[in-house]
Amino acid sequence: MSADVVTADPGQAGPAAPAVPARTILPVATTAATNAALWRMLTMRRWLFAGTVAVLLAGSVAGLATPALLGVMVNVVVEGGRTSELVRFGLLLLGAGVLSAVLGYLGQTLLARICEGALADLREDVLASALDLPLEQVERAGVGDVVARVSGDVDAVSEAISGVLPAVTSAVFTIALTLVGLGALDWRFALAAVAAAPLQVVSLRWFLRRSGPVYREVRVAEAQRTEQVIETVAGATTVTTLGHGERHEDLVAQSSIRAIDLSLTGIALLTRFYNRLNIAELIGLGAVLAVGFWLVSGNAVTVGAATAAALYFHRLFGPIGMVLGEFDEIQKAGAGLARLVGVTTAATWPVEGGGPSDPADRLSAQGDRPASAADVPGPRSAVVLRDVTFAYSPGRDVLTGVDLEVAEGEHVALVGASGAGKTSVAKLAMGIHRPTRGAVQVLGATPGRRRRAAADEGLPAPRPDAAMVSQEVHVFSGTLAEDLRLAAPRASDAELHAALDAVEARWVADLPEGLATAVGAGGLDLSPDRAQQLALARILLLDPAVVVLDEATAEVGTDGAATLDRAARAALAGRTAVVIAHRLSQAAAADRVVVMDAGRVVESGTHDELRAAGGQYARLWAAWERGSGER
């Protein structure tokens, strides 16, 4: 039973290299940075902290009076004292006990206020920082890495802070003061007690060295088991449809057995560690008793003192086991903390490419190009892509020399195969990515610039100029009203209802609790088309000038698709829109259709012009029309 037998590489469990950009997880803070952050949190509560330490100390002193008074009572007996003395010391014992109980209560609650308060501040900081990260960076790190930090690491740190830290803190106080108490009886008692320390230190180091890797593997194996159970249970319908029931039962059983085997290895180490601690206890207790014998024989101390010393040491068994046993919990929490502090310092915004600070200058600086849209009379351009080239990784251009202008209030549909660059155009317009070459402007400014400038100055973010509904439907867990108010925190119930009516979400009226109905994970499961209606209602509430729409409608049926098309029209009315078309009916309804292929714009014009032109769009439309006639 040794850890060396296990050869699986936990690194293999990491997320796979994704499609285009290389995966770079978010940074982990250094020990120094983590300690600095911890210190900042403690000093924010300086007085509370000092008070808590004082109360905990006083509580430990009062607790220590118990074995001391028991020793005194033994002395009274040995020296043939009077019953009244026993009464006095018995009452003192009672008083000290009650005092230690009261101080213990105060100490625990004060400590919790510090720790839990700091923990709450930290997790809120971490989440706010995670949400503020540039999307590009999040995609490179993988959403999984961010989720693991805001949930898994926060849980691990909370568990340590609420579950382990208070007990360990008071144990440390008890140990320290008991040693002081032993020394007060006679310095040689303290020396005897310390005889246990070398074995304890050696055992702890032995345990941590071996348990670290084993526990890591146990955690990996348990995570794999959980992942396998999730996969099988969440995909149960698909599993049975494929006829793979038995196969998946075996997969779950295998992952479960593997986790058990590893955890048994861990338990074997743990029991050996505690065996050694028991031996250390024996050595310490034996030494204290022997010293007591020797000192009593030499009349250096009383029998009562020797008794008190033995009882002191006996009382230490629990606290020492607690501190040493939870040591790795604390270490784990430290690792989690470093990952959390890492998130708060992670954000790296793309550097504005060295050119003139006003992006409008960059457009006009390209002298050989035709004059920018602003110079042309007529409707102003809301979205401008000028000679844009873009690559996720150097040398692999996904867009080459794209020129696109969308006039204010114009609706443009993008049509093209996957990989043609439609989504890249949308992300550039949203400011999620920066062009490798060329310039992008939304309402005359680099997208996202105003918001970031506000953030830099610590001002609340202004309403965004552009908003995007992506293919990814996500209903946020919470009430329906909370979901909608993400877009407009101050919207009244009447405004929410108006937005829902506009996107024809009539089903809301049938919900028993209306806007207060819980939706999303753990709540009412909304069908994809209803989720899309919510997404469109959010756009109405947000009221941006420019909308990018990449909505795919899944499992909608004919009726649903028509409803969604009307809802989208309502949400886009009066706005500039770039629509990535998944149904050609969306393209037909747009003011202009832009066909992309292999990172270039290949056709551009109204629906009728392109049909007449007989190109790629005309062929697509012909097939679509034939199918529509079939119904």
Place this chain on the structure above:
Amino acid sequence: MLAGNRRWLLLTVGAGGFMVHQVAEALVPVLIGVVVDRAIVPRDGMALGLWLGVLAAVFVVLTMAWRIGMRSTVRAFSFAAHDLRRLTVARVLDPLGMARQRAAGETLTIASSDTNRVAGISWLVTGQLGALAAIGTTAVSLLLVSVPLGIAVLVATPVMLLVMHRLSVPLEARSETEQETAARAGGLATDLVTGLRVLKGLGAEEAAADRYRRASRDSLAAALRAVRSRAAYQAVSTVLSVVFLAAVAFFAGRMALAGQITVGELVAVVGLAQFVQEPMSRTGFLGVELAQKRASARRLLLLLGEPTVHSPVDGAASAAHAGTRDGGAATVTIAGVFGGSVVPRFTARAGQVVGVVVPDGGDAARLVDVLGCRAPAAPGAVVVNGTDLAALDPSAGRALVFAARHDASLFSTSVRENLAPDGPLDDRAIDASGTGEVLGHLAEGLDTPLVGRGQHLSGGQRQRLVLGRALHRPEPVLVLHDPTTAVDTVTEARIAAALRGFPERALVLVTSSPTLLAVCDEVVTAVAVVATPAGTDRELVAS
């Protein structure tokens, strides 16, 4: 697999280990008293050596018994949890289905935490038996020292246990609230980050952070309340035990003064009185622990006892029809009411592509569930190669028709294993589904593992892999439900054309996409059932 009686053996050994360990722990203060009595007070060096030797022996027993108890209990717990997990998963995957579909999250909680909690009864049993052994040893030791003291402890113990139990009941509610609010805040954080792209699309980062802040503050308040009540419980139990200790010390001291017991016995008595607090408070929590486990056990039993969707069909009769998974010209005839829609009778033969338009999305899903044997078919509604699907058991039916749900899952294996888990890859299926283009984006092509069930792929990429998997299936009848909703219009047109290239199969497309319908040999459209008296549906079909 371990046999059931082996499990009982593990549990018995575990309990035995913990009991012996607790007895030995209780003997430590007794031995301290003996050392004071026999060695220190009479200043007897020989006795000191002897009794320290006995102390060492007790420690060896103590530590080895704990080791045995710990290892056996961990085994008993782990294998019990393992068995329960297996049972749960087997029930969820039963081909006969579950009458009540639970949300995936609910089933997951049952399969992961509830199974662990119920298996945790192993810890409860061995730990509580250990605590009882400790209390028993203390009482017996005290009885041996002095009958009145022993009786006093035996009387005081149940009284204290009762008081502690009463005090611990409200703790349960508090810490449940604490865990709930913490879980809510944690769930919200996960949810917000999962929907990060949507949040960024709305510029709603601040509003989201504010929402989390509120949940986090609620969680903080609940945590502080729980800590306060835990600390209060601890304080009260400290006061109780100190009263107990002071009383024992006073009475034992008076007896020692009167010469009824020795000094060492006095030391042993107060040592024992100190020692017994921990096992007592552990036993005081028994009620709370049991209540937690009862709730988990109830959920688990409900799931395991869930009725099936299909009633089991006579296996032999069913198997007789089920021989045509591969080859043989397939013919499927479908007609009837599915949910609130009537599908007119149509037949699809091998090599044909038939489109079915069901305007109501829910009814379309219902039709696909019936074809995939996830919902029972009405007699005569679906006939495959002359066999009524309603007469087959679900496994036999699935050997004839493959009909996955629109939102079918991918699995975290490699792309290759997802596409063709049972056989070689088929280039035709890969080309037709547009999977080739997806592979170009994956670092390791076909060998790329789909970590997190393909969640790092776009919706369109996932949909093409799911379609590619369906086209790899050997069943003679293939039903596809809206297979191209997430792909772009150009790719959809390519896929539509390529779906005609599977002459050995009868293909049914449940869709409303004109591009797909354009390539069908025949298109039927379902009509909504008008509110008519029952039994007139057939006339509606006829009209």
